[in-house]
Amino acid sequence: MGRITIRDFHDDDLDAVVQLWWEARSSAEQPVYSLAEVTASCREDHAVVAVRDEKVVAAAVGRAAHAQGWIVFFGVAEASRSGNVSGALLDALERKMAPIGLSTLSVLMPEGSRLDLLTSNGFQVRHSLRYLERQMPVQRRELDLLKDVGGRVLPRHLWENVAGMRREKQLLEERLVAPLAQPDLADRYGVVPPHAVMLFGPPGTGKTTFAKAVASRLDWPFVEVFPSRLGDGKTSVAASLRGVFEQIGELEHGVVFIDEVEEIASQRSDPPTPTQGVTNELLKIVADFRAREGLLLVCATNFVRGLDAAFLRHGRFDYVLPIGLPDDEAREAIWRRYVPAHLAGAIDFGSLVSESAGLTPADIEYAARRASQEALARALRAGDTGSGSRTDLATDDYLAALAVTRATVSEAQLTTFLEDIETLARL
Known part of the structure; x- marks a missing residue:
């Protein structure tokens, strides 16, 4: 399964947004705004989508009235609800609407909705109508x-x-x-x-x-x-x-x-x-x-x-x-950030954490990227075009990259620190 990217709405995405609206309508999170209003805002106001493998898996649509912004539609396909897709999508919509000079971004949600997708992104429940809003970090007068x-x-x-x-x-x-x-x-x-x-x-x-x-x-x-x-x-x-x-x-x-x-x-x-x-x-x-x-x-x-x-x-x-x-826990998190997700289960992170003691986050990033680049070069030399068998990365590849990675911080600098x-x- 490919990675998710966030981008602006294109006209070609309209059918996918309509499908997400219908999926939401058949669940507990029935859209507050009609399909006509959502499609109109997609074309005339502000919309962003999340895409995986060239397929739209989530969408956020907004409109503004003076300094008040409203989220007209927010839908995520059931299969893509894990991870931080919701947060990334809401962040992208907010950045797209911020230049208008909003003071508040608000959303109305029906009973039974998963409010955690919004409350974890800074929105607050205001009263029993389940009206959520968040103050924008920068007010209109401060934008310039x-x-x-x-x-x-x-x-x-x-x-x-x-x-x-x-x-x-x-x-x-x-x-x-x-x-x-x-x-x-x-x-x-x-x-x-x-x-x-x-x-x-x-x-x-x-x-x-x-x-x-x-x-x-x-x-x-x-x-x-x-x-x-x-x-x-x-x-x-x-x-x-x-x-x-x-x-x-x-x-x-x-x-x-x-x-x-x-x-x-x-x-x-x-x-x-x-x-x-x-x-x-x-x-x-x-x-x-x-x-x-x-x-x-x-x-x-x-x-x-x-x-x-x-x-x-x-x-x-x-x-x-x-x-x-970085301590042991931090080094493992850094390694997991750069090791491809489909390979993580076969990697001995304990060895990588141990062998990378004394390295900075940038040092670890360099070693991880070097191992990936060497594996890609090896696959290309073997004639792998991405459609057949592949030469995957292994723990030894990362250890080999570590062996030629010079530590940014010397023993003398660490002693001084x-x-x-x-x-x-x-x-």
Whole structure:
């Protein structure tokens, strides 16, 4: 069975959508809108479909009235209800409708419907009529602003997709997500929601992934500021940085991420270096951030001991959190992401997990893709065109790829990281 892809509705898909509507009508999830309304919205409003083996297996159709969006039809073929097809389809429809400037996306469902398909994607049941709605992460007035600063709304479920790394996830959940998502609960215990956090660890350990996962978990826009892109020759880097953050400050909510922050936050010296003005400006920006609600600044560095001491003092960053190499559970999840599903049952994941200790997620991805590429080349040399017998991947193929994969993080870097946890981490 092939993989599922999500794409925009085409006119040729209409018969399949009609079939899905009739299937829904004969089940407990009878459509609220008539077939005529659904087909009209497919052609005139907004629709996306999920396709497997060139066959439409799910569809989501929406229409908008001013700032209110409605899901006119949402149907998934019975055989395709496993997995995250529903969530991916709803995400795709939301992204398609977002540029209109919706404030709310709503759906009416008949009694007996599987509401979990919607509640797991951010919709909330409002009253006994089974009316569900969710607030859009970005309001209409912020759309152009978010585009100007290079921000975007990330797919949901990124948090759940970070497998393993339980300690890191627990820290982020307790220190960042919960106080920001549940401010009343935090206030009850005297917890002040965080405004700025520093993530540190060896290169490639997933600091960016965790920052995005936090934004996804909060359902806040994600804005990444790239130090290397600041300044245009006419405007200084410090002035450019200030201008970007002034724009970001107009957002109601947002997770702002600066990777490799050591580029603009290195230790100051006497005489001053050319970057010292940028470091001073960033310190002022962090102070300003602490006076704002609804915004979280996340900085990441591979060299936390190279940062200016002022950044690590209490009162600047609420937490200085270590992000290390993936644990056993995380490595297995990464392997399973890249091993073809039809081969997973024959693969000794325990051996792969053991042999990939000390590797970053990117290292494991490289080894998995190398094994796949070698297997494809072997099949092509054997004359396999995809229609006959095939030369499948085996555990030994992945182990062979691991044998020639160089670890990104050296023993010296790992030792330094463990020392930094003891001396600089603030949990």
